[in-house]
Amino acid sequence: MKKYVRGTAIVGVLTLAVAACGSKPSDSASSGSSANKDFKACMVSDSGGFDDKSFNQTSYKGLQDAVKERGLTEVKAESKSDNDYTTNMTAMVSAKCNVIVAVGFKLEDATEAAAKANPNIKFAIVDSAPKAPIANLKPLLFNTAQSSFQAGYLAAAMTQSGKVGTFGGLQIPTVTIFMDGFAQGVRYYNTQKSKNVQVLGWDDQKQKGLFTGDFEDKAKGQNNAQNLITQGADVLFPVAGPSGLGGLQAAKASNGKVNAIWVDTDGCISAEEYCSVLMSSVEKGMDVAVKDAVISVVDNKFDNTQFTGTLQNGGTAIAPFHDFDSKVPADVKSELDQIKADIISGKITIESKVQPKAS
Incomplete structure (x- = not known):
């Protein structure tokens, strides 16, 4: 390929x-x-x-x-x-x-x-x-665990509340791989910065979390997102297809208090009406x-x-920051680049069990 x-x-x-x-x-x-x-x-x-x-x-x-x-x-x-x-x-x-x-x-x-x-x-x-x-x-x-790891680090670096949240559509490997990477990226940020940012909606070690039960119902996605927001999350990571758009609706309705990271494609292109709340996206090529x-x-x-x-062959990546480009600090951008290099080199090992084998 x-x-x-x-x-x-x-x-x-x-x-x-x-x-x-x-x-x-x-x-x-x-x-x-x-x-x-x-x-x-x-x-x-x-x-x-x-x-x-x-x-x-x-x-x-x-x-x-x-x-x-x-x-x-x-x-x-x-x-x-x-x-x-x-x-x-x-x-x-x-x-x-x-x-x-x-x-x-x-x-x-x-x-x-x-x-x-x-x-x-x-x-x-x-x-x-x-x-x-x-x-x-x-x-x-x-292997979206790799780029989701970067997304988790970004979310942890940008949260003001100290809480970030994620939810999925169905609990299947192609969904939880994102959530695993995201949670582990937050954990890596905490280790590197001596912080304690919490991940709501997914425990990657117990493999338990929040799901809508489908990929179609935006109302369920909005409800899940609102539950996370009520618990204090100010960055959302919906992994639920069209259902996840409900999460972006909840973020947009917060009037700047809550932002999000999209999945699969650059949300500022595929769902540009929500670009104002999207820090970035985890892309799959x-x-x-x-x-x-x-x-x-x-x-x-x-x-x-x-x-x-993979990150190495460009088959997955985090998207540009778009409206958040001036809001993401230069040192965070540099750290994200280093994380990419360290994942590629093997210095950082992601532990999600649903990662596909390398081709």
């Missing part, structure tokens, strides 16, 4: 959208190159949908980028609930897709079953890896990983080797 550099080549694309639950597909075409118009690049979202301002949306951008750059035909199925995964995966197989990308841990069973049953189709899945390799399935994983996986199939260079995004 090549190092993370965003491409800019734009050519035409034919798009066919296949919706869940039997909705009528729609298609549209635009002018430009159609050199590979018979090649179908396909994607199935999880229940958060393609406009979740988070991992589905970022992954979908990768599909779109590949389609535009190579003149492919796009086919996508948006899942409205967990019950749609097998149905949508079957629809992609029936559409005679050349490559099918599944977005999210929750699609692993449907994806693995489809890959085993259709060895002539190439598959990729974001945030999951089969227990045993499958020849036509490429896992795309990200899902768009580039998906694009590379799709293009590898176009170029007959596909392999099933797991890709793991």
